[in-house]
Structures are given as C-alpha cells and as structure tokens.
Amino acid sequence: MTAAAYAGLWILLGVLLAAWRAAGHRRAVRRARTLLPAEGAGRGGGAGRREALARRWAVARARPEWLCLPAGGLVALLGESPLPLAAGALAVPLVRRRLRAAGRRREREALAGRVVAMCETAGGELRAGGQPGHALAYAARRTEALGPEEARVLAAVGFGGDVPEALRTAARREGAEGLAGLAACWQVAVDRGAGLADGLDRLEAALREQHERREGLRAELAGAWATVAVLAALPVAGIGMGAALGAEPLRVMLHTPAGGACLLLGGALEAAGLWWAARIVRGGGDAE
Numbered sequence: 001m002t003a004a005a006y007a008g009l010w011i012l013l014g015v016l017l018a019a020w021r022a023a024g025h026r027r028a029v030r031r032a033r034t035l036l037p038a039e040g041a042g043r044g045g046g047a048g049r050r051e052a053l054a055r056r057w058a059v060a061r062a063r064p065e066w067l068c069l070p071a072g073g074l075v076a077l078l079g080e081s082p083l084p085l086a087a088g089a090l091a092v093p094l095v096r097r098r099l100r101a102a103g104r105r106r107e108r109e110a111l112a113g114r115v116v117a118m119c120e121t122a123g124g125e126l127r128a129g130g131q132p133g134h135a136l137a138y139a140a141r142r143t144e145a146l147g148p149e150e151a152r153v154l155a156a157v158g159f160g161g162d163v164p165e166a167l168r169t170a171a172r173r174e175g176a177e178g179l180a181g182l183a184a185c186w187q188v189a190v191d192r193g194a195g196l197a198d199g200l201d202r203l204e205a206a207l208r209e210q211h212e213r214r215e216g217l218r219a220e221l222a223g224a225w226a227t228v229a230v231l232a233a234l235p236v237a238g239i240g241m242g243a244a245l246g247a248e249p250l251r252v253m254l255h256t257p258a259g260g261a262c263l264l265l266g267g268a269l270e271a272a273g274l275w276w277a278a279r280i281v282r283g284g285g286d287a288e
Contacts, residue, residue: 063096064095064099065091065092065093065095065096065099066092068088068089068091068092068095069085069088069089069092070088071088072084072085072086072087072088072089072091073085073088075088075250076088078250079250079251079253079254079255080251080254080255081250081254081255083254084254104174107174107175108174108175109175109214110175111145111147111173111174111175111176112175112176112177112178112207112211112214113211114143114144114145115143115145115175115176115178115179115182115207116178116204116207116208116211117139117143117145118139118140118142118143118145118146118182119139119178119182119200119203119204119207120204120208121135121138121139121142121143122135122136122138122139122182122200123135123197123200123201123204125138125139126196126197126200127197132186132189132196133157133158136153136157136163136186137154137157137158140153140154145176145179146170146176146179147170147173147176149166149169149170149173150170152166152169152170153166153167153170163183163186163190164183164184164186164187164190165183167179167180167182167183167186168180168183171183178203178207181203181206181207182200182203185199185200185203221281224280224281225281227277228274228277228278228281231273231274231277232270232274235266235270
C-alpha cells in the first residue's frame with residue numbers, strides 16, 4: 001500500500017471515530033430527555049438550556065482510550081504499515097481497563113474522605129446538643145457518604161430499625177470501610193450507654209490519620225511512578241532520535257525481518273519491565 005492509501009485509511013478511521021462519538025452523543029441526549037423530560041422547562045432564557053446542555057455533555061463525556069486509534073493510524077502512515085494501527089486497536093481495551101481502575105481508585109479515596117467528614121459532622125452535631133438520629137441523618141445528607149444505602153440507613157434511624165446493621169451493609173463498598181467503625185460506635189452507645197460523641201471523635205481521628213497517611217504515601221510514590229513513566233518513554237524517544245538522524249527506524253522495524261524481531265523482543269521486554277515496575281510501586285502502596 002502507498003502512503004496515499006494509508007492517508008486515506010487514516011482519514012476514514014477519523015471519520016468513523018467522529019461518527020461513533022456523534023452517535024453516542026445523540027443517544028445520551030435522547031436518554032437525558034427521556035429521564036429528565038421537564039428539565040429546564042420552567043426556566044426562561046438561555047440559562048436553563050445551557051445547564052441542560054452541560055449536563056448532557058457530561059453524560060456524553062469523551063473516552064480518551066479511543067485516541068489510541070488515531071495515534072496508531074499516524075504511526076501506520078509514517079511507517080507505511082498496518083501493524084501500528086492494529087496495535088492501537090488492541091491497546092484500546094487495555095487503556096480503558098487502566099483508566100477505569102484509576103477512576104475506581106479515585107472514587108474509593110473520595111468516598112473514604114466523605115466518611116471521615118460524615119463522622120466529623122455527626123460528632124459536631126452531637127456536641128451541639130443534637131439527638132443521635134438527627135445528627136446521623138444530617139451528616140449523611142450533607143456528606144453523601146452512604147451512597148445508595150442512604151435511604152436504608154435513614155429509614156432505620158427514623159423508624160427504629162437496626163442502624164448498625166444498615167451501616168455495616170453500607171460499609172461493604174470500597175472506600176466506605178470506616179462506616180463499620182461508625183456501626184460499632186452506635187452499637188456500643190445503644191447497648192452500654194456509652195457516649196456516642198466521644199466514640200465518633202476517636203473514630204474520626206483514627207480515620208483521618210489513616211487517610212492522611214495514605215495521601216502521604218501516595219505523594220511519596222508519585223516520584224516512583226514518574227520514573228516508571230520516563231523509562232516507558234525512553235524507547236519512544238530513541239525511535240524519535242533515530243528518525244531525526246535519518247536512520248528510518250520505523251522502516252527497519254516494520255519492513256525487515258531483523259527489525260521485526262527486534263520490535264517484538266523489545267516490546268515484550270518493555271511490557272515485562274513496566275509490569276514489574278508497576279507491581280513494585282503498587283506493592284509499596286498496598287503494604288501500607
């Protein structure tokens with residue numbers, strides 16, 4: 001295939017990707033109209049429309065993993081080989097998995113922070129003279145730490161149900177493990193008449209210390225992750241330097257048997273090195 005053919009293939013790929021994203025946006029807009037039919041109906045002017053469009057755009061947010069396809073198409077164009085395009089297509093699910101894992105980790109840490117804030121808010125309400133049920137309900141609504149279990153916990157609080165069991169159920173989510181401590185404090189306060197405010201103060205201090213320790217460890221590991229990223233970029237930088245010197249590394253790797261063997265071996269070693277380095281760094285974080 002000629003360079004012109006590859007250019008046409010790359011342009012076609014970009015058009016297909018744009019059409020896919022436009023179709024996803026239209027589906028999201030239709031879904032938003034179905035779920036929120038009255039959104040903005042009672043608002044005058046363009047403020048309601050702008051808010052509705054912002055929400056729909058948030059629903060139809062971009063998926064960065066699909067950028068692997070045009071990146072692979074660009075390398076395929078420069079190297080005049082379809083292999084980089086295939087590699088870009090194979091990288092999409094791997095990058096999506098990595099991004100989703102990172103998103104789950106951020107959600108877990110954010111939820112842990114909301115649990116700490118919930119304990120602090122409930123303790124403050126109790127010290128101000130509020131009743132335990134009112135303090136817990138107020139803290140839950142303000143911090144949104146209970147998530148989908150909020151209705152169940154508040155129902156248990158309002159109708160004399162098993163509040164500790166409802167809190168332990170809510171603590172099963174990743175990042176909400178501190179709610180198990182809140183359930184224990186509530187159980188002790190009910191069974192033995194111990195002060196719930198004092199227990200919440202100690203629990204909040206322990207959870208906050210744990211949260212700050214994790215944040216400090218993550219800051220210390222940021223340098224290690226930066227080193228891993230630099231090591232991962234070195235082969236790409238080497239290929240760029242070779243191309244700048246006129247060595248044509250893409251042609252050698254994609255169109256010669258020796259270059260292809262070097263590409264496969266180097267890619268395997270690169271993947272193994274990144275996997276091992278990431279395992280070491282993650283092991284340091286899990287050891288905490």
